[in-house]
Amino acid sequence: MATYALEVRDLHVWLSGKEILRGVTVRFPEAAVTAVMGPSGTGKSTLLRAINRLLDLNPEARVEGDVRVYGRSVYEMEPYEVRRIVAMVFQEPNPFPHLSIYDNVAIGPRLHGLARTKRELDEIVRWALEKAMLWDEVKDRLDSSPMKLSGGQRQRLSLARALALKPRILLLDEPTANVDPVNAVKIEEAIRGLVREEGLTAVFVTHMPSQAVRVSEYIVFLYGGRVVEQGPSREVALNPRNPLTEKFFRGEL
Amino acid sequence: MRGPRRMLARKMWNYAGLAVLVTLAGLAVAPLLHILYLVALKGGEAIARIGLRRFLTESPHPFDPSDPGGIGPALLGTLELAALTAAGATLIALPAAVLISELRGSRLSRATLLLALTLVEFPTILVGLTVYAVLVDHLVGRYNMLAGAAALAIVVLPYLVVQASEALRQVPEGVREAAYSMGAPRTTTVYALIAPAARRGILVGLLIGLARAAGETAPLLFTIGGAYEGYHLCLLREGGAVPLMIYQFIQMPYQAARELAWGAALVLMLIVVTVMVAARLIVREVRM
Numbered sequence A: 001m002a003t004y005a006l007e008v009r010d011l012h013v014w015l016s017g018k019e020i021l022r023g024v025t026v027r028f029p030e031a032a033v034t035a036v037m038g039p040s041g042t043g044k045s046t047l048l049r050a051i052n053r054l055l056d057l058n059p060e061a062r063v064e065g066d067v068r069v070y071g072r073s074v075y076e077m078e079p080y081e082v083r084r085i086v087a088m089v090f091q092e093p094n095p096f097p098h099l100s101i102y103d104n105v106a107i108g109p110r111l112h113g114l115a116r117t118k119r120e121l122d123e124i125v126r127w128a129l130e131k132a133m134l135w136d137e138v139k140d141r142l143d144s145s146p147m148k149l150s151g152g153q154r155q156r157l158s159l160a161r162a163l164a165l166k167p168r169i170l171l172l173d174e175p176t177a178n179v180d181p182v183n184a185v186k187i188e189e190a191i192r193g194l195v196r197e198e199g200l201t202a203v204f205v206t207h208m209p210s211q212a213v214r215v216s217e218y219i220v221f222l223y224g225g226r227v228v229e230q231g232p233s234r235e236v237a238l239n240p241r242n243p244l245t246e247k248f249f250r251g252e253l
Numbered sequence B: 001m002r003g004p005r006r007m008l009a010r011k012m013w014n015y016a017g018l019a020v021l022v023t024l025a026g027l028a029v030a031p032l033l034h035i036l037y038l039v040a041l042k043g044g045e046a047i048a049r050i051g052l053r054r055f056l057t058e059s060p061h062p063f064d065p066s067d068p069g070g071i072g073p074a075l076l077g078t079l080e081l082a083a084l085t086a087a088g089a090t091l092i093a094l095p096a097a098v099l100i101s102e103l104r105g106s107r108l109s110r111a112t113l114l115l116a117l118t119l120v121e122f123p124t125i126l127v128g129l130t131v132y133a134v135l136v137d138h139l140v141g142r143y144n145m146l147a148g149a150a151a152l153a154i155v156v157l158p159y160l161v162v163q164a165s166e167a168l169r170q171v172p173e174g175v176r177e178a179a180y181s182m183g184a185p186r187t188t189t190v191y192a193l194i195a196p197a198a199r200r201g202i203l204v205g206l207l208i209g210l211a212r213a214a215g216e217t218a219p220l221l222f223t224i225g226g227a228y229e230g231y232h233l234c235l236l237r238e239g240g241a242v243p244l245m246i247y248q249f250i251q252m253p254y255q256a257a258r259e260l261a262w263g264a265a266l267v268l269m270l271i272v273v274t275v276m277v278a279a280r281l282i283v284r285e286v287r288m
Helices: A044-051 A079-085 A101-112 A118-131 A151-163 A181-198 A209-215 A233-238 A243-249 B002-050 B052-057 B072-102 B107-120 B124-140 B145-169 B173-180 B186-197 B199-215 B242-249 B255-286
Strands: A004-015 A018-029 A033-037 A061-069 A086-089 A169-173 A201-205 A218-223 A226-232
Touching: A004 A044, A004 A201, A018 A044, A018 A201, A018 A218, A018 A226, A033 A044, A033 A181, A033 A209, A044 A061, A044 A169, A044 A201, A079 A086, A086 A151, A101 A118, A101 A151, A101 B186, A118 A151, A118 A181, A151 A181, A169 A181, A181 A201, A181 A209, A209 A233, A218 A233, A218 A243, A226 A233, A226 A243, B002 B052, B002 B255, B052 B072, B072 B107, B072 B145, B072 B186, B072 B199, B072 B242, B072 B255, B107 B145, B124 B145, B145 B199, B173 B186, B186 B199, B199 B242, B199 B255, B242 B255
Parallel strands: A033 A201, A033 A218, A086 A169, A169 A201
Antiparallel strands: A004 A018, A004 A061, A218 A226
16 A cells, blocks of 8 residues: 555635635655646646645635645644645746855755755755756856756756755646756656655646656546546546546547 | 828928927926036036045035135045945835735735835925934934934835835745745745845845935934034034035035035035946846
8 A cells, every 4th residue: 555645635725715626635645756637727736835835925815624744734834844845846947046056956955954064065956956957967057047047957957956955745836838848858757766766756737648647657637626536647547537537638628 | 182291291290299299308308407517517617626636535624715625524424324324224124125025915014015105205304303303302412423324214214115125026926936935934035035036126226215315415404413524433423414515515605615515516416326327237137
């Protein structure tokens, strides 16, 4: 039986009075990629932001239900504690424009005192950049601005920045939606590697069925704020039980 | 043949309209150009006669037509006031701006912004008066530089609060979310990641605020006392400032005093223009 890194229980979210998530219950197995799929506006991003409590920043958001990370309710933890264990990569590449490439990756370890010496910090930065498959491209210009990088490189830098927190769970909000195919493949490979080698648990939001099948072990299909179907990726993609899922995979939704 | 004639009429109207616009624009800009011209001419004349170096470093001799001296102590006073104002205003404005931008939508945020917006237009003479009552009359017992700096800081404060909160608000939502996703407590996140991302906008606000402070006269009228003899940096003593010096010296019936005032006006104009240009350059650099 798989152990679960993350559990969402009967989660309801209202944004500005509108119910976006209507009772979502789903478990994410440890050391695996779970793809969260569904048409746009169906609450995928909202689900991620409820997990790491980024929704707290939105005064218009109301949350009911529970999210548990390794058995602990995130709503009983400090939000920042949650966000260190559950790191996030966003749809838009968003490195900090005022920090160098090195400092972008080093900021997390610095904020959390993960490195005692400059050497340890260098090692974390190098490790994170390697895991994000960016090290070779930036190792000679760690001091330059991230704004000189291409969009795909910036996105891998955002991934490295998240990894430098040494998280256990990675939330990915359509991380390849705004990058070219070559970079998209690199990001997918990086995530597969992290799950395989570091035992990371990934929640990968995507609307592309082919990507979901390539990258994930499990698929959760959301529709209208509810979980319509979930299971091993091949099963869900090839033999969907719900007609809505089937329609989505045929590209008709 | 209605076509060509109509075309001609349209062109005539176009030229007439253009002429009116250019005239009005000229009328609007003329006073400004006249100020620049007059200050440059009269101030330049005075400084040329006295010598730039002496004018910038010596104490004034307003009663001595053969040797009017300079504006040294007043200039130092203005720099001293600017530095204190910048420090004081920033220390208070930054937390207020953070409150406005990071607690967006809350009642406290809206109230703070409203208060700041109201105070931007607050008559500066009233600020000077209040500071006089508290710091000069009540606490120190004599005119002093600290009171001047306090008055200027209060004048600049609301402006800086509005500018800084605007700069913070312009940090892209993606960067803000990324900052919060780094798992640091809220205060740390704001001061370590979001405020630095907005630092240029905040700096521009501070520079423009300082340019304003450098030229403000009303808050200094009954706070710093206007003493121009010799250099000192003591905060609890009377001191001088360039705009106050202009105000006082231009009213004196002595040739030397008026020369000093015009020269000081040119220096003040150059300071303000330099700071404004610096602010503009920073703004341009922001658009990466």
